[in-house]
Amino acid sequence: MSNLETFREETRAWLEENCPASMRTPMPDEEQPWGGRNPSYPNPDTKVWMERMAARGWTAPAWPTEYGGGGLTPEENKILQQELKRINARPCLNSFGIWMLGPALLEFATEEQKQKYLPPIVRGEIRWCQGYSEPGSGSDLAGLQTKAEDMGDHYLVNGQKVWTSYADKADWIFCLVRTDTSVKHEGISFLLIDMETEGVDPRPIKLISGSSPFCETFLTDVKVPKENLVGELNKGWTIAKRLLEHERTMISGMNMGAGEASLGGMEELAKEVFGELDGMIAHPTLRDTVTKHKMDEEAFGLTLRRTGELAKAGHGIGAEASIFKYYGSEMNKRRFEILLELLGTNALTTEGEGHDQDVMDISPQWLRSKANSIEGGTTEIQLNIIAKRVLDLPEGGQA
Amino acid sequence: MSNETNEQPKTDFILSEEQTMLRDTAKQFFSEQVPVANLRKLRDEDSADGIDREVWKQAAELGLAGILIPEAYGGTDFGVTGMGLVMEEAGRTLAATPLFSSSILSTLILLEAGSEDQKQSILPAIAAGEMVVAVALEESGHHNPAAISLSAEKKDGSLVLNGRKTFVLDGHIADKLIIVARSNGQKGDTNGLSLCLVDAHAEGLRVSRSKMVDSRNSSEVTCENLTVTADMIIGTIDEGDAPLESALDHARILLSAEILGGVNEVFERTLEYLKERKQFGVPIGTFQALRHRASAMFSEIEICKAVLTFALSQSDKKSNQIARLASLTKARLGEASTLVSSEGLQMHGGIGMTDDVDIGLFLKRARVQLQLLGDPSFHRERYARLNGY
Numbered sequence: 022m023s024n025l026e027t028f029r030e031e032t033r034a035w036l037e038e039n040c041p042a043s044m045r046t047p048m049p050d051e052e053q054p055w056g057g058r059n060p061s062y063p064n065p066d067t068k069v070w071m072e073r074m075a076a077r078g079w080t081a082p083a084w085p086t087e088y089g090g091g092g093l094t095p096e097e098n099k100i101l102q103q104e105l106k107r108i109n110a111r112p113c114l115n116s117f118g119i120w121m122l123g124p125a126l127l128e129f130a131t132e133e134q135k136q137k138y139l140p141p142i143v144r145g146e147i148r149w150c151q152g153y154s155e156p157g158s159g160s161d162l163a164g165l166q167t168k169a170e171d172m173g174d175h176y177l178v179n180g181q182k183v184w185t186s187y188a189d190k191a192d193w194i195f196c197l198v199r200t201d202t203s204v205k206h207e208g209i210s211f212l213l214i215d216m217e218t219e220g221v222d223p224r225p226i227k228l229i230s231g232s233s234p235f236c237e238t239f240l241t242d243v244k245v246p247k248e249n250l251v252g253e254l255n256k257g258w259t260i261a262k263r264l265l266e267h268e269r270t271m272i273s274g275m276n277m278g279a280g281e282a283s284l285g286g287m288e289e290l291a292k293e294v295f296g297e298l299d300g301m302i303a304h305p306t307l308r309d310t311v312t313k314h315k316m317d318e319e320a321f322g323l324t325l326r327r328t329g330e331l332a333k334a335g336h337g338i339g340a341e342a343s344i345f346k347y348y349g350s351e352m353n354k355r356r357f358e359i360l361l362e363l364l365g366t367n368a369l370t371t372e373g374e375g376h377d378q379d380v381m382d383i384s385p386q387w388l389r390s391k392a393n394s395i396e397g398g399t400t401e402i403q404l405n406i407i408a409k410r411v412l413d414l415p416e417g418g419q420a
Numbered sequence: 421m422s423n424e425t426n427e428q429p430k431t432d433f434i435l436s437e438e439q440t441m442l443r444d445t446a447k448q449f450f451s452e453q454v455p456v457a458n459l460r461k462l463r464d465e466d467s468a469d470g471i472d473r474e475v476w477k478q479a480a481e482l483g484l485a486g487i488l489i490p491e492a493y494g495g496t497d498f499g500v501t502g503m504g505l506v507m508e509e510a511g512r513t514l515a516a517t518p519l520f521s522s523s524i525l526s527t528l529i530l531l532e533a534g535s536e537d538q539k540q541s542i543l544p545a546i547a548a549g550e551m552v553v554a555v556a557l558e559e560s561g562h563h564n565p566a567a568i569s570l571s572a573e574k575k576d577g578s579l580v581l582n583g584r585k586t587f588v589l590d591g592h593i594a595d596k597l598i599i600v601a602r603s604n605g606q607k608g609d610t611n612g613l614s615l616c617l618v619d620a621h622a623e624g625l626r627v628s629r630s631k632m633v634d635s636r637n638s639s640e641v642t643c644e645n646l647t648v649t650a651d652m653i654i655g656t657i658d659e660g661d662a663p664l665e666s667a668l669d670h671a672r673i674l675l676s677a678e679i680l681g682g683v684n685e686v687f688e689r690t691l692e693y694l695k696e697r698k699q700f701g702v703p704i705g706t707f708q709a710l711r712h713r714a715s716a717m718f719s720e721i722e723i724c725k726a727v728l729t730f731a732l733s734q735s736d737k738k739s740n741q742i743a744r745l746a747s748l749t750k751a752r753l754g755e756a757s758t759l760v761s762s763e764g765l766q767m768h769g770g771i772g773m774t775d776d777v778d779i780g781l782f783l784k785r786a787r788v789q790l791q792l793l794g795d796p797s798f799h800r801e802r803y804a805r806l807n808g809y
Contacts, residue, residue, distance in 0.1 A: 288807070288808075288809035289809075291809065292809065300808065301804065301805060301809060302804070302809050308804060308809070309797075309800060309801075309804075311804075311809065312800045312801075312803060312804040312809075313800065315803075315804075315807065316748055316751060316752065316800065316803060319727075319748060320723050320724075320726065320727045320748065320752055321723065323723075323726040323727050323730045324722060324723045324726040324727075326432070326433065326726070326730075327432075327433040327725070327726035327729060327730070328722075328726075330431050330432070330433040330434055331433065331434065334431075334434050336434075344718075344719045344722055347715075347716075347719055348719050348723065401712065403715075404711065404712040404715035404716060405708070405711065405712075405715075407715035407718055407719065408705075408711035408712070408714060408715045411715075411718060412691055412711075412714055412715065412718060413695075414691070414694060414695065414703075414705040414706070414711055414714065415695055415702075415703045415705050415706050416706060417702050417703075417706025417707070
């Protein structure tokens, strides 16, 4: 038996033994496993599952073992993911530390910083948030004004961040700060700040969907130790760009298949609502609408696979993340528009006798999806990046 | 040139070394020997053949006419992916050759259902570029194999054909035709078709050339008491539907490869124009309205490449998903070529409307390719049906 086959057998046996039964059921939103200093575990199995996976480094399976990761090869990691999917296992840990900060630290941080920050991320002990955008710097991110002044033994940080996801629940924030006001991109540094430091004040923002996952975070005379600087002074933009690629890839895959999953798939939903004609969706124009979308999804899935294979073989085209972000987020928005069209006023009802909760859950997700083409760089910014980096079109007045 | 190792690609998306070499050979051949000027010349001289026979001979010498044909029948056996690479390069220069009609469509039908005798007598001649075989399939302005009704009456073990075919690619230069006829059942049935191989000069057969907007070859075919003897039936009488459908699916994917070649060419030419053409004192490629549209097109093309490459590799792997994938690919590429050829023309501005600039030739070819073997609506409907909704 090959090593990989052995790995699969052992993994399967271990998961059978260690994944609690309730962790193999659909996950209600309040049971999302975010970890952190003040975690919330309405279902105690969530904690058990996270800790068992963390002990093997499988919360971050591909990270090196010296930082607590699983040290798995890409092939082993693929098998682990397949085996997790096979038993419908819930994610063991949601973490911006794993998805976004960790890869940047692995690439840019000192050995000491890696030892300090990575293992608590793997164990789900520290929950991170991202401090990038500012009220005056959205698409023009590099125009950010939050200042970090060198005070000799520390930095003094003053400014305001916005759209900091879950800042009110996070333990630490990774921030872009201005360390040189005389230049733009070359005056930005990457700083890690403990949210418990005096002067850090996150306030939730209420969104059109009714929920408040984002905050505005005020930073007033916050003292940050100098060793919290990642990479070189004034070289933070390089790290920021890399990290944004991770974020864009994450967003392009976000919500895929969510929403309609509980309703049995868009095509089944269409049959249910409009009836069948010879086994096909009876409404001819909506049938075509659904078909176009299903084709988009299959084609986009193949594009992700192709790019993965090309990247592995060293044939990256560059700016892939921007293509995925652009296409994936626009497609996700279309998906919710179609679901609303299929469900009609039932999906627009937020409370009502005899209304199905699964259907009423669609409208907040529809509203949330509108942010997909804004967050992590708008659709327009992605198209700018492709024009500049891939198509090499000449630049004029605008960015 | 031949693919001696006959090795399957290890992945679904990455070319093998042999395939890369084949693509380079094809690229060089089409760009040097069959540039767009070649099509212009055929058109402007009102060429009787509508193809350049000398060029076709050279293509055959390079092995390009026998890519799908096993070595035992004189081909080079590079598989569907190999043929896709060749078609992509042919699409870049609008090369007018019988590659699609003879070396793809007819060849696939013969490989699917031909008898040993038929394969031995015809495939080597196709591979050598010595014989052109055309397929007479369509009967109306829309691709619809299920609706075929050209009548084939059974008589003493032979079939007697009566009826009309339209949009027969390369029909007037063909040495033989494969006529798809209904010998049983009626329109819409899933069987009852027969595939009839007939000589171009057979009694009762009339072929007349028609002219198409893309300046490529097409013809009208009429059968009047055309007798097809048993040895000229490809496969079994009344059972031509399945092999035809399988051949059509592979051909749809390969036609999509030609479409992608045209799309790439138009996009690259347009990109160059955006960098060169100045208005208001700056290159028009600095205008965000155009940059965004160019980036959106690029993303769409990347998606098309993934879909096509996957469909080609699955054809070689004899996947049971080919029908679905063929419809996905043909619909997607058809939509993309409409987008890119229209946008390409718009971005070229007034100069794009002139006959001197090639962009219009690509637009015209794209439109014919779109209709050929099913337009996007046909394939979206088919994809949905095959997926069960």
